[in-house]
Amino acid sequence: MIEPDVIQRTLGAALAAGGDLAEIFVEDRTSMALRLDDSRIEDVTSGRDVGAGIRVLAGDRASYAYTNLLTEESLRMTAEAARAGLEGPAGSVETDLRRVVGGGHPVVVRPEDVGAADKAATLVKANDAARSQGAEVRQVMVSYADVRQKVLIASSDGRLAEDDRTRVRFAVQVVAARNGEIATGFEAPGHSGGFELLQRYDVEDLGRSAASKALRMLDARPSPAGEFPVVLAPGTGGVLIHEACGHGLEADTLVKEASAYAKRHGERFGSEAVTIVDDATETGLWGSFGVDDEGTPAQSTVLFEKGVLVGHMSDVLSAEKIGHPPTGNGRRQSYAHLPIVRMTNTNLLPGDDDPEEIIRSVERGVYAATFAGGEVNPATGNFVFGMSEAYMIENGAIAYPIKGAQLIGNGPRVLGVIDAIGSDFGRKEGVCGKDGQHAPVTNGMSTVLLGKMTVGGTEAG
Amino acid sequence: MTQDLLGLATDLAGRAKGGEVVEAFLTHELNFYVKVFSGEVEALSASEPRGAGVRVFSEGRVGFSYTTDLSAGGRGAMLDAARENASFVTPDVAIGPAEPTDGPPPEIEGMVDRGQEDVRPDSKVRFALELDRATAARDKRVRAVEESVYSDSDTEIAIATSNGIFGTYRRTDAWCFSLAIAEEDDDTQVGFEFDLARGLNHLDAVDVGQRAADIALTALGASKIPSARMPVVFEPFTAGQFLGVLGQALTGEAVQKGRSLFAGRTGDTVAASGLTLFDDGRLPGAPGSAPWDDEGVPTSRTDIIAGGVLRSFLYDSISARREGRASTGNASRSGFKSVPGAAPSNLALESTGQSRDELLQGAGKVLLVQDFHGVHSGANPVSGDFSVGVTGMLLDGGEIVQPVKEVTIAAPMLEILSNIRAVADDRRWLPFGGSFGGATTLVSEMTVGGL
Incomplete structure (x- = not known):
C-alpha cells in the first residue's frame, strides 16, 4: 500500500526527536451492507475508508496521530504530530524490514464478486422464512455485511507485516407479539471468509430459528430472583468466560493491577476440568486473523490449565511491562485507534459430561439458552449477563420459558462453581467493546452447570 | 475550512x-x-x-x-x-x-x-x-x-x-x-x-x-441485601442511562416497525400523572444541541409524554413522511460513514420541583442506584423488560445504612414510568450514545434480587 522507502522515511521522521519505537499502521477498508426491514430492502450502503496511524513509544508513553491522506508529505506531518512533545536525539530505524506473514483464512467466494442483487435475495429469503412461522411474527429485520480490511504494519525495529482480512456476517432479528406481550429472537452468525458463509448456513433456517425463539418467549413467565443452579447452553455461555475470565487476563489491566487476577498466577480457580484458551489461529473464525494489528502473528494462548491460572493476553506495550513476549492480542478498531489488548476466539474446552444428564441433575434451576450480552468490571471481577432466552428447570427437565432473567456474580469465583462441563462444544460470534473500540470475537463453551448463582428477575424466589 | x-x-x-x-x-x-x-x-x-x-x-x-x-x-x-x-x-x-x-x-x-x-x-x-x-x-x-x-x-x-x-x-x-x-x-x-x-x-x-x-x-464494604420489593432511587448517572434505553423506543421508526414498547399507545397514560418527558435539540449548553439535524432540518422541542400521557414520537424525514407529518428535526448519524436515522437530541424528564436532599429525606428506606451493570443486555426497549445488576447504597431518610453490590433490580419499563414519584432539580447531561438529562429520580417500587 505504501512503498518501503516511504515507510522508512516516515518511521525516521517519527523518531527524529527520540523515542524507543515507531510504528505505522496502514489500512484500506472497503465494506458493503444491506438491511431489510418491514419486508423492504431499506438500506444498501458501501464505502471505502483509507488511513494511516503512526505511534511513537517512549518509555511508558504512546503518542499517536493519524491521517486519511497517504501521500508522503501527509505521512511526514502525521509523524511529526505523533512525536510532539519529545525532545531527544533521533532514534534509528532498522533498514532491513523483515516481512511477517500470518496464516491466511481462506475466502472461497469473494464478496466483491457477488452481486448486490444476490445479497439482497438472501435477506428476502430469511425474512419470508421468519414470517412463515406465524402471524404473531410482527417484525423482521435482516442484515448482511461484508468487510475487506487490508492492513500493513511496519515498525522501526524491523517488523513488516501484512494481512488481508475478509469478514461476513448475517443477522436476523424477529419481534413477535401476542396480547400486548412482546418478545424478540436473534441469530447472527459470522466468520472470517467470504460469501460461502451463506452456503454453510441456510438463511431460511436462520430466519425460522430467530422466529421460533421469539415465539417461544411469548409464553415466558417473569423470572424469579434469588440463588439457583444455572445450566448454560452450549455456545452462548462462552460470553461468560469472555467477560468473567478473559477481560481480567488482558495484560493492560494486569500491569495496572486493575484486574481481580493480578499477581495470582499459579493459583487454582476451578476444577481439573476447567481449561480456557484464547486462539486467534482457528481457521475462518470471526475472531481470527493472520497477524494482529501490531504485526505479531496470531497465536493460541492457554489462560487456565486444569483450573490453574497459567497465562494472559498481551500487546507489544503490555508485554514489555510484564516481561513476556507479546501474545498477538494487540488489536484496534481502525487506523484511528491505538492498539489495545483484546481477546480473539476464547473457549472453555469441552468436558466429558453428558449434556442431558447435566439438566437431569437439577431439581430447580435456570437454563440460560441465549445470553443477550453482559459486562464485567475487571477490577472487581463482578459481572452481569442478561438472558434473552431462558427456561426454568424443574425436577430435572426444562419446564417453561422465563423472561427478564439476569445472571450476576464474580469472575474469579465463577470458575469454582463450574460443577459439570458437557461434551457438546459450540460457539457464538459477538462484538466486544472496550475503551470505545469494537472488535469481532468468538466465544466457545459446552453445556455447563454452575452450582449456585444469583439470578435477578421480577418475582420473589 | x-x-x-x-x-x-x-x-x-x-x-x-x-x-x-x-x-x-x-x-x-x-x-x-x-x-x-x-x-x-x-x-x-x-x-x-x-x-x-x-x-x-x-x-x-x-x-x-x-x-x-x-x-x-x-x-x-x-x-x-x-x-x-x-x-x-x-x-x-x-x-x-x-x-x-x-x-x-x-x-x-x-x-x-x-x-x-x-x-x-x-x-x-x-x-x-x-x-x-x-x-x-x-x-x-x-x-x-x-x-x-x-x-x-x-x-x-x-x-x-x-x-x-x-x-x-x-x-x-x-x-x-x-x-x-x-x-x-x-x-x-x-x-x-x-x-x-x-x-x-x-x-x-x-x-x-x-x-x-x-x-x-x-x-467499600458493600454487600448483598435480601431480595425484596422496595422503593428505588436512581442517581442522575443511572437515571440518564435509563432514559438512554427509553430513547430507543421513542422514535417514529421504532413504533412504525413494532420495535417499541410504546407502539399503539399514543394518547394512553403511560407514566405517573404530572410527568413530562421531552426532547429539545435547541437547549443552550446541552451536548446534543445543533441548529439543524443530520438531514439539515431545523431542530425543535417535542413533548413526548405530557401529564403522564403519551403525545408524540421523534421523527426524521422518512419516518415522518410515512405518517404524513413533519420531521421533528431528530435525524441523527454516528458520523459521515452512517445513514441518518431518528434519535433523541437532548432527552430529559421535567423536574417535579424537589431538591435531591428533600427527595431522599422524604423517601424512607430506599435502594439508591449508583451504577447499572448489563444495561445493554438486561434492558429491552422492544418488550419493555428491564432487569439489570446494580451497585449502590441502602438509605433511610437520606442516611446511609450500607453500601450494596451484586444485586439486581427489575420491573417492566412502563411500570417504572408509572411509579416515578419525584424527579429532583439536579439534572446533568450524560453523553452516552446520545444526550440524556439524568436527575435524582424516585421510583416507588421495584423488585430487588439479592440474597
Whole structure:
C-alpha cells in the first residue's frame, strides 16, 4: 500500500526527536451492507475508508496521530504530530524490514464478486422464512455485511507485516407479539471468509430459528430472583468466560493491577476440568486473523490449565511491562485507534459430561439458552449477563420459558462453581467493546452447570 | 475550512442527474486525547479526520456511500456507488430527501468556546495529570487510578442537497473522566466520574477526580441485601442511562416497525400523572444541541409524554413522511460513514420541583442506584423488560445504612414510568450514545434480587 522507502522515511521522521519505537499502521477498508426491514430492502450502503496511524513509544508513553491522506508529505506531518512533545536525539530505524506473514483464512467466494442483487435475495429469503412461522411474527429485520480490511504494519525495529482480512456476517432479528406481550429472537452468525458463509448456513433456517425463539418467549413467565443452579447452553455461555475470565487476563489491566487476577498466577480457580484458551489461529473464525494489528502473528494462548491460572493476553506495550513476549492480542478498531489488548476466539474446552444428564441433575434451576450480552468490571471481577432466552428447570427437565432473567456474580469465583462441563462444544460470534473500540470475537463453551448463582428477575424466589 | 467543506458538499449536490436528489454530508474534525496513568502520560493522540457520505434519492429509492478519499476521483466513485446501491432498494413512497425550509434556522448560543482555540496541548496534558493526582490524593485507600482522560474535538459539519438545503456549523467539545480503584480489607471498589463542556476552561479536574474517588470509597464494604420489593432511587448517572434505553423506543421508526414498547399507545397514560418527558435539540449548553439535524432540518422541542400521557414520537424525514407529518428535526448519524436515522437530541424528564436532599429525606428506606451493570443486555426497549445488576447504597431518610453490590433490580419499563414519584432539580447531561438529562429520580417500587 505504501512503498518501503516511504515507510522508512516516515518511521525516521517519527523518531527524529527520540523515542524507543515507531510504528505505522496502514489500512484500506472497503465494506458493503444491506438491511431489510418491514419486508423492504431499506438500506444498501458501501464505502471505502483509507488511513494511516503512526505511534511513537517512549518509555511508558504512546503518542499517536493519524491521517486519511497517504501521500508522503501527509505521512511526514502525521509523524511529526505523533512525536510532539519529545525532545531527544533521533532514534534509528532498522533498514532491513523483515516481512511477517500470518496464516491466511481462506475466502472461497469473494464478496466483491457477488452481486448486490444476490445479497439482497438472501435477506428476502430469511425474512419470508421468519414470517412463515406465524402471524404473531410482527417484525423482521435482516442484515448482511461484508468487510475487506487490508492492513500493513511496519515498525522501526524491523517488523513488516501484512494481512488481508475478509469478514461476513448475517443477522436476523424477529419481534413477535401476542396480547400486548412482546418478545424478540436473534441469530447472527459470522466468520472470517467470504460469501460461502451463506452456503454453510441456510438463511431460511436462520430466519425460522430467530422466529421460533421469539415465539417461544411469548409464553415466558417473569423470572424469579434469588440463588439457583444455572445450566448454560452450549455456545452462548462462552460470553461468560469472555467477560468473567478473559477481560481480567488482558495484560493492560494486569500491569495496572486493575484486574481481580493480578499477581495470582499459579493459583487454582476451578476444577481439573476447567481449561480456557484464547486462539486467534482457528481457521475462518470471526475472531481470527493472520497477524494482529501490531504485526505479531496470531497465536493460541492457554489462560487456565486444569483450573490453574497459567497465562494472559498481551500487546507489544503490555508485554514489555510484564516481561513476556507479546501474545498477538494487540488489536484496534481502525487506523484511528491505538492498539489495545483484546481477546480473539476464547473457549472453555469441552468436558466429558453428558449434556442431558447435566439438566437431569437439577431439581430447580435456570437454563440460560441465549445470553443477550453482559459486562464485567475487571477490577472487581463482578459481572452481569442478561438472558434473552431462558427456561426454568424443574425436577430435572426444562419446564417453561422465563423472561427478564439476569445472571450476576464474580469472575474469579465463577470458575469454582463450574460443577459439570458437557461434551457438546459450540460457539457464538459477538462484538466486544472496550475503551470505545469494537472488535469481532468468538466465544466457545459446552453445556455447563454452575452450582449456585444469583439470578435477578421480577418475582420473589 | 468552512468554505472548503461546504464547497465540497455543494459540488457533490450539484452533480445530481435529472430525477435525482443528491444529499452530501461532510465532517472535518480536530481531535485531541490524552490518558494519564500513575502520574505519567500513557497515551496521547492528535488527529484531523475528514470524510463524506452521500445519499442519492431517485424514484422512491435511496442509496448511500461514503469515502475518506475527497479527491475528485474519490468523490466520483462514491457518487457512482450510492447511485448503484439505490437500484437494489425496495421502492417506497416515503423515501425521499428532507424538504428545505425558508432561510437558515437560528444559531444555537454557545456551541463554540472561542477560548478553546488558545488552549495549548501542554495545558491539556497538565489537566489530565491534575485529574490523576486529585483522584489518587483523595484518600490513602485509593489504591490506583486506572485511567484519567482528557479529550476534546473541534468539528465542522456541512450539508448540501440538490433540492436546496445547505449549511455548515461548528461545535467544540471537551470532556474528561477518571476511574478510581479503592481497596480496604480485601474489598475492591471502583468509582467512575466524568464531566463535559464546550472547552477545557469549563472543566474542573480536582472536582471530577475527588468525586470519582468518593464513589469508590463510599462503596467499600458493600454487600448483598435480601431480595425484596422496595422503593428505588436512581442517581442522575443511572437515571440518564435509563432514559438512554427509553430513547430507543421513542422514535417514529421504532413504533412504525413494532420495535417499541410504546407502539399503539399514543394518547394512553403511560407514566405517573404530572410527568413530562421531552426532547429539545435547541437547549443552550446541552451536548446534543445543533441548529439543524443530520438531514439539515431545523431542530425543535417535542413533548413526548405530557401529564403522564403519551403525545408524540421523534421523527426524521422518512419516518415522518410515512405518517404524513413533519420531521421533528431528530435525524441523527454516528458520523459521515452512517445513514441518518431518528434519535433523541437532548432527552430529559421535567423536574417535579424537589431538591435531591428533600427527595431522599422524604423517601424512607430506599435502594439508591449508583451504577447499572448489563444495561445493554438486561434492558429491552422492544418488550419493555428491564432487569439489570446494580451497585449502590441502602438509605433511610437520606442516611446511609450500607453500601450494596451484586444485586439486581427489575420491573417492566412502563411500570417504572408509572411509579416515578419525584424527579429532583439536579439534572446533568450524560453523553452516552446520545444526550440524556439524568436527575435524582424516585421510583416507588421495584423488585430487588439479592440474597
